[in-house]
Amino acid sequence: MITGIRRCGKSSLLELFKEYLKKQNAKFIHISFESLEFEHLSDYKELYKHIKSKIKSGKYYLLFDEIQVVKDWQKAIESFRLDFECDIYITGSNSHLLSGEFSTYLTGRFVEIKLLPLSFAEFLEFHELGNNLSLEDKFQKYLIFGGMPILAQYKMDEINSFQALEGIISSILQKDILARCDASYILLEKITKFLASNIGSLTSPNNISSILTSDKNSISRNSVDKYIKLLTSSFVFYEANRYDIKGKALLKTGQKYYIADTGFLGVGIATLGIF
Numbered sequence: 068m069i070t071g072i073r074r075c076g077k078s079s080l081l082e083l084f085k086e087y088l089k090k091q092n093a094k095f096i097h098i099s100f101e102s103l104e105f106e107h108l109s110d111y112k113e114l115y116k117h118i119k120s121k122i123k124s125g126k127y128y129l130l131f132d133e134i135q136v137v138k139d140w141q142k143a144i145e146s147f148r149l150d151f152e153c154d155i156y157i158t159g160s161n162s163h164l165l166s167g168e169f170s171t172y173l174t175g176r177f178v179e180i181k182l183l184p185l186s187f188a189e190f191l192e193f194h195e196l197g198n199n200l201s202l203e204d205k206f207q208k209y210l211i212f213g214g215m216p217i218l219a220q221y222k223m224d225e226i227n228s229f230q231a232l233e234g235i236i237s238s239i240l241q242k243d244i245l246a247r248c249d250a251s252y253i254l255l256e257k258i259t260k261f262l263a264s265n266i267g268s269l270t271s272p273n274n275i276s277s278i279l280t281s282d283k284n285s286i287s288r289n290s291v292d293k294y295i296k297l298l299t300s301s302f303v304f305y306e307a308n309r310y311d312i313k314g315k316a317l318l319k320t321g322q323k324y325y326i327a328d329t330g331f332l333g334v335g336i337a338t339l340g341i342f
Contacts, residue, residue, distance in 0.1 A: 071182035185214030213330020
């Protein structure tokens with residue numbers, strides 16, 4: 068299972084594996100659920116029927132990209148494992164892929180690959196920055212543009228990079244969060260903006276609730292906590308919990324949140340309404 072924020076390279080990794088399977092003459096079925104070609108596979112029963120009609124004899128490799136759009140997909144995956152000789156590879160943009168029934172079904176039978184945006188070393192490989200810039204200048208560009216791989220095709224053009232980052236954030240908020248739960252887009256924007264502007268600071272749902280309430284946007288502590296969990300489950304932010312050698316501080320409230328990619332704060336902060 069390959070997990071990570073949208074556009075960080077999960078689909079590309081799956082495509083590389085598909086090309087490897089072709090060279091090995093292996094049997095495989097690849098489905099990208101972001102393609103309209105597979106829009107009809109909206110629930111686990113339709114997905115199961117489709118795969119069953121494609122499988123003949125022998126071992127198959129089943130590759131599913133962004134499978135979280137399929138309702139109760141985990142039931143189909145478990146059935147594939149029981150009914151067919153197959154290896155299954157899944158990508159998803161939500162950490163809840165590993166929760167609930169799926170973890171119960173396949174405890175100890177799956178491996179998670181956590182994919183992140185490009186590191187600085189990878190950033191240098193993706194972008195042709197030339198030798199006229201110092202390593203420090205290149206690192207400053209990394210901090211500004213971030214490590215989303217898609218930006219390499221824009222060759223440091225700020226306008227196109229702005230638009231690409233805006234599209235990524237919009238897709239995450241709309242497809243990975245709002246499309247899956249009853250949430251307010253306005254409040255989601257405000258909480259995202261607050262976390263993005265307080266990177267590395269101790270934060271608690273109570274504090275955010277108090278600030279929003281004083282700003283004429285009444286919201287409960289539990290609702291704030293729900294929104295934060297939605298943002299972390301979609302890999303927009305990562306949570307750093309308290310640590311204390313005595314262990315007692317773990318019981319205190321207050322965590323630090325770090326955004327998945329510096330580009331959302333650098334290039335993104337100038338253009339995105341939420342930042």
